[in-house]
Amino acid sequence: xxxxxHGTQIGGIDELKPSISLEFESFVYATDDIAYxxxxxxxxxxxxxxxxxxxxxxxxxxxxxxxxxxxxxDCPGYxxxxxxxxxxxxxxxxxxxxxxxxKPVDCWRINNIWxxxxxxxxxxxTFVYDGDENYWKNVRGGREGFLERKLANKQKMLxxxxxxx
Numbered sequence: 001x002x003x004x005x006h007g008t009q010i011g012g013i014d015e016l017k018p019s020i021s022l023e024f025e026s027f028v029y030a031t032d033d034i035a036y037x038x039x040x041x042x043x044x045x046x047x048x049x050x051x052x053x054x055x056x057x058x059x060x061x062x063x064x065x066x067x068x069x070x071x072x073x074d075c076p077g078y079x080x081x082x083x084x085x086x087x088x089x090x091x092x093x094x095x096x097x098x099x100x101x102x103k104p105v106d107c108w109r110i111n112n113i114w115x116x117x118x119x120x121x122x123x124x125x126t127f128v129y130d131g132d133e134n135y136w137k138n139v140r141g142g143r144e145g146f147l148e149r150k151l152a153n154k155q156k157m158l159x160x161x162x163x164x165x
Contacts, residue, residue: 001084004031004082004083005036013080013107014103021157025099026099027097027098029097030082030098032096035124039073041079043073047063058123059124064146080106081105081106
């Protein structure tokens, strides 16, 4: 593999620095799947549910609110290209991570994440729109249960970051 990818809303980064994750450790995260990196390059508004099973399977994304896809992905974003030798692969999750700061090899500005998702890998995504109530019946606790868990995880992450500062 030539590069790993890191998607974000922030351009002009000279060095990606580790940040605390729910694993209680600090890492720089990367992926070898450009489809996943594009999702990460969108605004992280907590308005979608992601079900990622790896490069060879469809990436399921569900709106938690009306027009969530538009709010989260109808915007510019950035993909940083990273040298794989700077990362180790987590055998449990398959994600790539580095405990040290990483200098990008290059940065691509994506003018519109939504358009890039449609053009780059349309077969990689399964979009579930807000009105699909049958989808939420199969999610533990439904839409409300998912949103409660997401909010609790976000609160836990903020507490961990505050302790680290």
